[in-house]
Amino acid sequence: MLGDCQSFYASVEKADHPEYQNRPLVVAGDPERRSGIVLAACPLAKAKGITTAERLGEALSKCPDLVVIKPRMQKYIDVSMQITEIYKSYTDLVEPYSIDEQFLDVTGSLHLFGTPDELARTIQRHIMDATGVYARFGIGETKILAKTACDNYAKKNPSGIYTLSKDSLPDTLWKLPVSCMFMAGSKMTRHFNVMGLPTIGSVAQTPLAKLKQMMRRKFGKNSDISAEMYWRIANGIDDSPVRPGTHQVDPKSVGHMMTLPRDYTKLEEIKVVLLELTELVCQRCRGLGFMGHVVSVGCMGADFDRPTGFSRQMKMEDPSNITNQVYRWACRLLETYWDGLPIRRVGISLSQFSPDTEYQLSLFDTERERSMALERVTDALKNKYGNSIVIRAVSKTDAGQALDRSAKIGGHYK
Structure with missing residues (x-):
């Protein structure tokens, strides 16, 4: 499964400042100079049309009563480490993906804590009680399925939990536009649409050899790796295990x-x-x-x-x-x-x-x-x-x- 903290920086600040609980809040550059960009926006701020990476001046024009808090990176790192320790109390296979996202392999823990959904709810409550941060969970057989489940479904699900299996892909993921596919940015989305592949399912159902041929015509002979990557993502195929020490390697x-x-x-x-x-x-x-x-x-x-x-x-x-x-x-x-x-x-x-x-x-x-x-x-x-x-x-x-x-x-x- 993949655990993702909602509007992480903003959630940490709201947990530390209960007086702002019902007010739109962003973490951004320099509040005194009204400059910089929005690093995180709480759901109330997002409802006002404020987006991450937006300039602070534009955000304030959309919401004049916006609460702006200066970032405290050490605090966010400390809370992230605290959440990591909570995950480790349920499984020793925890792989940080970013400061607010972490993969967990709970295969060996299910006999202790119940079904994946029940375990996700237990961890969700634990994190909320300990830090005041709301976590969402995508559950899948592979890391890419867990990531896709979280990004496309759990974040929009009232429970914050969603299970995506390979068997359900034709009725769920494959119906989404290709722009919702992991690793497909705006430019790649345009390329897929030009190639006649508007949905994730159209990418998944294209034979790999044909997809490689299509991408070679557009990007050259060195695009085979990219073609196979997108095809595997669309089909939920991911052979990589959850590696706790994935970042603990000697640098080049x-x-x-x-x-x-x-x-x-x-x-x-x-x-x-x-x-x-x-x-x-x-x-x-x-x-x-x-x-x-x-x-x-x-x-x-x-x-x-x-x-x-x-x-x-x-x-x-x-x-x-x-x-x-x-x-x-x-x-x-x-x-x-x-x-x-x-x-x-x-x-x-x-x-x-x-x-x-x-x-x-x-x-x-x-x-x-x-x-x-x-x-x-x-x-x-x-x-x-x-x-x-x-x-x-x-x-x-x-x-x-x-x-x-x-x-x-x-x-x-x-």
């Missing part, structure tokens, strides 16, 4: 990117942000026990209609996770490829990892051991007190973003 690269609050036009200003991001990347690599051999730097301008900037990478002489070493190589890339035009986004990443327990000694780098020891001390301080406990002096300049960034999670304030 570690990177950070940030959008700047204004255009940066001077090399010295860009270098400040690049140093701050390099420090974050190297800190994460040290925490993972990796050194990177390849450094990549990317910069983008503010005009998306006429893209400017660059994205380049370079192999360092030796693998490293020491901030100053990586930063020197990153600066080489910046100085070589930046065209002098204003920059609005900066990013850096490390890849081609090797364990940091082994490294080549150098006759010319006599400060490496000392630098590594210093980094370990600052990492320990930051892990205990937060990244703002120790910052570089340049981060206190107008160009610095480290202090503001340390107060955020995923671009939103904690």
Whole structure:
């Protein structure tokens, strides 16, 4: 089954603010400046025509008495983890899909808790009592059926629970327009309609070989994988099990990117942000026990209609996770490829990892051991007190973003 929390951020805020229970509420950017976008809207706000990702100004024009609350990302993460623990009290097979959606394999738990519907209702009540958040459940034989059941039926069902079986697909899912199919966005929906496949059933009932041929004509010979993916989704076929540790794998690269609050036009200003991001990347690599051999730097301008900037990478002489070493190589890339035009986004990443327990000694780098020891001390301080406990002096300049960034999670304030 798939558990999905209704309007998660907004539900958490309403649980914390009972006085807003009967008022339309959104979680959005900056209420004082009346700017930003809507991250979550409660059902009462949605009834006023407010949608997620809408600009806050537009939302307020639709509903002047709208309650606007600034996001608290750490709070939402804490509640999400609390809900995960509730799921784990019913089954040990829990796979997070997003901050408010999680897959559960309850096959081994049904003899203890009854039918899937009864178990879903039990978990639903448990989550509501513990957090004040309303959860919906899609139930199916596979993960894709559970996801489809939740998105298309449970969210519109008064009970918030719906079971979708493969046998019932012809009378249920297949009758829906293709726009309701998982992974079919607006552009793909238009393509399906042009190909004469207006419903999910029309995709499902098209022989796979024919669907591949149709998509090859439209997208080229490399579209076979996409064709089979859509065909399997439409037929509810999904071989993937619920994997509790699906996100706990070693990364191929570690990177950070940030959008700047204004255009940066001077090399010295860009270098400040690049140093701050390099420090974050190297800190994460040290925490993972990796050194990177390849450094990549990317910069983008503010005009998306006429893209400017660059994205380049370079192999360092030796693998490293020491901030100053990586930063020197990153600066080489910046100085070589930046065209002098204003920059609005900066990013850096490390890849081609090797364990940091082994490294080549150098006759010319006599400060490496000392630098590594210093980094370990600052990492320990930051892990205990937060990244703002120790910052570089340049981060206190107008160009610095480290202090503001340390107060955020995923671009939103904690």
